[in-house]
Amino acid sequence: MYKKAINMYNPKSTKAEEFISNEEILDTLKFINTNKNNLSLIQEIIEKAKLKNGLNHREAALLLACNDNNLNNEIFELAKKIKEEYYGNRIVLFAPLYLSNYCVNGCVYCPYHAKNKHIPRKKMTQEEIKKEVIALQDMGHKRLAIEAGEDPVNNPIEYILESINTIYSIKHKNGAIRRVNVNIAATTVENYKKLHEAKIGTYILFQETYNKDAYEKLHPTGPKHNYAYHTEAMDRAMQGGIDDVGLGVLFGLENYMYEFIALLMHAEHLEALYGVGPHTISVPRIRKADDIDPASFSNAIDDNTFKKLVAVIRISVPYTGMIVSTRENAQCRKDVLALGISQISGGSKTSVGGYYKPENKDEDSSQFEVNDNRTLDEVINWLMELNYLPSFCTACYGSGRTGERFMSVCKDKQIHNFCHPNAIMTLKEYLIDYASEITKSTGEKLILKELDNIKDKTRKTEVEQNLKLIENGERGFKF
Numbered sequence: 001m002y003k004k005a006i007n008m009y010n011p012k013s014t015k016a017e018e019f020i021s022n023e024e025i026l027d028t029l030k031f032i033n034t035n036k037n038n039l040s041l042i043q044e045i046i047e048k049a050k051l052k053n054g055l056n057h058r059e060a061a062l063l064l065a066c067n068d069n070n071l072n073n074e075i076f077e078l079a080k081k082i083k084e085e086y087y088g089n090r091i092v093l094f095a096p097l098y099l100s101n102y103c104v105n106g107c108v109y110c111p112y113h114a115k116n117k118h119i120p121r122k123k124m125t126q127e128e129i130k131k132e133v134i135a136l137q138d139m140g141h142k143r144l145a146i147e148a149g150e151d152p153v154n155n156p157i158e159y160i161l162e163s164i165n166t167i168y169s170i171k172h173k174n175g176a177i178r179r180v181n182v183n184i185a186a187t188t189v190e191n192y193k194k195l196h197e198a199k200i201g202t203y204i205l206f207q208e209t210y211n212k213d214a215y216e217k218l219h220p221t222g223p224k225h226n227y228a229y230h231t232e233a234m235d236r237a238m239q240g241g242i243d244d245v246g247l248g249v250l251f252g253l254e255n256y257m258y259e260f261i262a263l264l265m266h267a268e269h270l271e272a273l274y275g276v277g278p279h280t281i282s283v284p285r286i287r288k289a290d291d292i293d294p295a296s297f298s299n300a301i302d303d304n305t306f307k308k309l310v311a312v313i314r315i316s317v318p319y320t321g322m323i324v325s326t327r328e329n330a331q332c333r334k335d336v337l338a339l340g341i342s343q344i345s346g347g348s349k350t351s352v353g354g355y356y357k358p359e360n361k362d363e364d365s366s367q368f369e370v371n372d373n374r375t376l377d378e379v380i381n382w383l384m385e386l387n388y389l390p391s392f393c394t395a396c397y398g399s400g401r402t403g404e405r406f407m408s409v410c411k412d413k414q415i416h417n418f419c420h421p422n423a424i425m426t427l428k429e430y431l432i433d434y435a436s437e438i439t440k441s442t443g444e445k446l447i448l449k450e451l452d453n454i455k456d457k458t459r460k461t462e463v464e465q466n467l468k469l470i471e472n473g474e475r476g477f478k479f
């Protein structure tokens with residue numbers, strides 16, 4: 001639709017400076033500056049987005065820059081529609097699990113940076129991980145995202161692999177962690193192979209910022225200083241056999257428009273080269289933490305910009321899961337759920353050992369301040385009252401629907417035939433095993449309503465039979 005810039009931009013390259021081309025980003029910024037009041041062009045892009053096949057980074061950036069109220073309302077309505085069509089009303093739940101906050105890097109926005117000498121440093125033993133996982137299972141969690149600082153001595157890959165093994169091995173009462181996503185530092189193809197063999201779910205790595213100059217200043221010391229090595233991590237993960245990868249930017253570090261364009265370019269790169277885009281996109285915003293004051297970062301984005309960002313990512317990359325954490329408060333989470341978010345964390349602790357042993361203030365090892373302090377049960381009840389269907393499903397992963405296979409199921413909007421019934425069955429497990437009386441009663445009513453939304457009669461009968469078996473104590477049904 002638009003003249004291609006003459007620059008190094010090459011989505012099929014494996015070199016960071018070519019698939020995240022600074023020239024192409026600057027060119028796109030010029031393009032949106034010239035066209036941001038070109039309402040007919042914006043309308044044309046909205047019409048293209050209505051086909052629900054996504055947008056490229058230039059088109060998406062122009063929608064994000066649009067200031068016209070009527071067109072913005074159209075963009076928000078379209079985001080809601082696309083979310084509904086691809087994901088229905090399901091919201092997947094997960095919890096972060098911090099294994100260790102030892103870190104050799106110098107990231108200026110993170111309290112785990114090596115120069116912070118007063119934050120308590122902790123690394124869980126396998127025994128402590130067991131206790132932590134039992135506490136998480138007792139809340140009802142089935143899906144975790146493990147986190148650890150980068151430290152080859154304290155947190156080598158062997159420690160991460162052993163911890164994953166421990167997490168999967170724990171079967172406490174009816175509990176089980178069925179999917180372990182991993183958020184650790186960029187590493188080698190060899191190590192990604194090992195993570196793949198350890199049966200991780202998604203490999204998540206936030207870029208923090210795509211702007212190379214800013215990146216190098218924000219990561220002054222440690223291995224993370226290497227922009228290309230960090231930016232090319234997903235390529236190495238793919239080469240190591242991990243086909244579900246999760247992208248993200250820490251919004252607030254740099255100009256959000258620059259980050260947004262680059263984030264979409266990264267998604268385009270993965271799709272162009274590996275035929276599979278990001279499994280998830282996370283949208284964290286910088287938050288207060290031990291020695292970190294968010295006011296010292298001048299690029300913070302307000303709630304309205306944040307909502308628009310979520311909506312435009314949703315219509316630009318319709319198939320991707322979108323994640324919002326407890327960095328955001330309940331009201332903001334409610335707003336962005338409608339606009340595109342499909343996964344949220346609940347009952348989260350961002351400190352090492354925070355689930356089995358709640359921190360006293362002096363020992364606080366949190367990575368950031370949580371703005372939604374509700375329990376998982378409260379979050380589940382709240383979601384259901386908002387007419388969402390909470391899901392603890394991990395079936396795609398267990399059934400090999402990952403990478404390209406998952407994407408084609410998702411792009412064909414087939415996800416409803418698997419995910420919706422699976423959400424109902426995993427919610428039922430949660431209600432029986434972990435829910436408070438009030439949540440149970442809201443949930444049972446919701447399940448009856450959702451059963452009526454299963455159009456395929458055979459599938460509906462199967463789900464009803466499985467629900468009975470779940471009542472009789474069986475667990476782990478999935479399609």
Ligand code: SF4
Binds near residue numbers: 110114150224
């Ligand atoms: S962001 Fe990660 S790498 Fe950087 S200091 Fe924090 S834990 Fe270490």
